[in-house]
Structures are given as C-alpha cells and as structure tokens.
Amino acid sequence: NAGVMQNPRHLVRRRGQEARLRCSPMKGHSHVYWYRQLPEEGLKFMVYLQKENIIDESGMPKERFSAEFPKEGPSILRIQQVVRGDSAAYFCASSPRVTPNTGELFFGEGSRLTVL
Amino acid sequence: GNSVTQMEGPVTLSEEAFLTINCTYTATGYPSLFWYVQYPGEGLQLLLKATKADDKGSNKGFEATYRKETTSFHLEKGSVQVSDSAVYFCALIRSSGGSNYKLTFGKGTLLTVNP
Numbered sequence: 001n002a003g004v005m006q007n008p009r010h011l012v013r014r015r016g017q018e019a020r021l022r023c024s025p026m027k028g029h030s031h032v033y034w035y036r037q038l039p040e041e042g043l044k045f046m047v048y049l050q051k052e053n054i055i056d057e058s059g060m061p062k063e064r065f066s067a068e069f070p071k072e073g074p075s076i077l078r079i080q081q082v083v084r085g086d087s088a089a090y091f092c093a094s095s096p097r098v099t100p101n102t103g104e105l106f107f108g109e110g111s112r113l114t115v116l
Numbered sequence: 117g118n119s120v121t122q123m124e125g126p127v128t129l130s131e132e133a134f135l136t137i138n139c140t141y142t143a144t145g146y147p148s149l150f151w152y153v154q155y156p157g158e159g160l161q162l163l164l165k166a167t168k169a170d171d172k173g174s175n176k177g178f179e180a181t182y183r184k185e186t187t188s189f190h191l192e193k194g195s196v197q198v199s200d201s202a203v204y205f206c207a208l209i210r211s212s213g214g215s216n217y218k219l220t221f222g223k224g225t226l227l228t229v230n231p
Contacts, residue, residue: 004159033217042120042205042221043160056218091159105219107152107159 004029005074006092006108014116019079019086021111025094032075033105034067037089046090049075082115089113118143122206122222129196129229137191137225139180139206147208149173149182149189150219154203163191163204196229203227 005024013019025032030051035043036059045059049069060067064082069075079086089112093105123138141147151163151173164173169184180191189206206222 006159031217035219035221040223042223043219044221045218048217059218093160104162104165105160107161109157109159 004092004094004106004108006090006111008111009109010112010114012114012116013082015083016081019082019113019115021077021079021090021092021113022074023077023092023094023108024074025092026096026106029094029096029106031095031097032069033093033095034075034077035091035093037091037110039088043091046077079113082113084115087113087115118147118208118210118220120206120208120220120222122204123225124223125203125225125227127225127227129227131198131229131231132195133229135191135193135196135200135227137204137206137227139189139191139222141187141189141206141208143187143208143210143220145210146184147210149180150207150209151178151180151189151191152205152207152221154205154224156202160205196227198229198231201227201229 032049034046037043047060047067048056064080066078089110091110093107119142148167150165152160153163154160164175166173166182172181178193203224203226205224207219
C-alpha cells in the first residue's frame with residue numbers, strides 16, 4: 001500500500017535553472033496539496049489541486065511557480081529560473097476528499113531543493 | 117490571521133522522562149487542532165487531533181487537550197522512548213468558512229531521546 005511518493009528526494013540546481021518536483025498521491029486520493037518549509041520555518045501552504053483543476057493557489061509566489069495535476073500522471077510543482085531563496089523542502093500531501101475539520105493529510109517524504 | 121507558536125527546540129530527554137511540548141495558537145472562530153510527527157527519513161503523519169474545546173486527543177501514549185481559555189494544545193507523554201525521537205509539529209485548521217482545508221503549522225520541535 002504505497003503512500004504519497006515524491007521525487008526527486010534531493011535536487012540541486014544552479015540559479016536560473018528550472019526545478020520540477022513530482023508527487024504521486026496515495027491510491028484513491030484525488031486531492032493534492034503542496035507545502036513549503038523554509039529553513040527554521042514551519043510548513044506553509046502553497047497550492048491545492050484536484051484532478052485537472054487548481055482550487056486554491058493563494059500560497060504560491062505569483063511569478064516563476066506553477067503547479068498542475070493532470071488527469072493522468074503525478075502532480076508537478078514547477079519552479080522556473082530558481083533563485084537561492086527557493087532552497088527549501090517541498091512537501092506534497094493528499095487526501096481522498098476535502099477534509100474540513102479532520103485535517104488528516106497524508107504526506108510524502110518531501111523533496112529538498114538546493115539552489116547554488 | 118491564523119498562527120501557531122510552539123516551543124523552540126531541540127529538546128533532549130533521557131528514556132522514560134516526561135515530555136511536554138508547548139503549543140499556543142491564534143485563530144478566528146473555533147479551529148481544529150493537531151499534532152503531526154515526522155520520523156527521520158519519513159513524511160509527516162498525524163499523531164492526534166482535537167476538534168472542539170476540552171477535547172483530548174491521544175495516540176501512542178501521547179496526549180493533548182484543547183484549551184480554549186488559554187488557546188493552547190500542549191503535547192505530553194509520561195514516559196518517552198528512544199523511538200519517539202522525531203520532529204513534532206503543532207497545527208490548526210479553520211473549522212468553517214472558506215479555505216478550511218489549509219493547515220497552519222508551527223515551526224516544529226525536534227525531540228531526541230537518549231537511552
């Protein structure tokens with residue numbers, strides 16, 4: 001029973017390059033959430049997606065960041081022209097439905113992006 | 117806006133010691149409160165939760181009580197084990213209105229338990 005799978009686990013990029021982070025939700029889960037954890041900070045909400053739809057991207061920086069969750073395949077978080085401040089751990093979570101009150105999300109192990 | 121403040125770490129204890137990790141929150145309305153745990157090399161997983169005032173969440177020997185009067189949700193365990201070594205995150209979620217799927221997390225507290 002595979003959990004939430006994220007890859008790559010570690011990614012190193014130089015300034016100006018693109019970073020693509022992938023997330024496969026748990027089987028049967030159609031809701032995906034991305035969170036970012038900057039050094040010495042808690043996890044911060046970035047975006048909430050359902051299949052083929054972005055429901056809430058209020059936590060995403062307006063420029064260079066985009067996310068998708070296509071009908072087939074994993075969810076992708078894409079960061080264009082990375083800068084050093086993008087270095088962080090990016091966590092993906094999934095749920096079988098919107099979970100008001102329950103708050104139970106199933107998290108992946110995270111992808112750690114380092115920008116040189 | 118919503119925020120969670122939890123005890124600065126790291127916390128280092130000997131096996132069988134008593135654990136308290138403090139957590140206080142600021143939120144509009146009546147949020148639901150959670151503790152998540154992240155073991156080394158793993159993703160976060162829900163440890164326990166409480167959805168209304170005076171509720172006590174418990175799991176694996178850990179407990180936390182939702183205290184509305186002090187806006188707190190402190191995590192406790194009477195006797196920690198080496199296997200409890202992990203990072204602990206306090207979190208909340210709005211219980212009504214829009215955006216009630218967004219978890220607001222504290223910064224996390226690293227606990228190390230020595231044999």
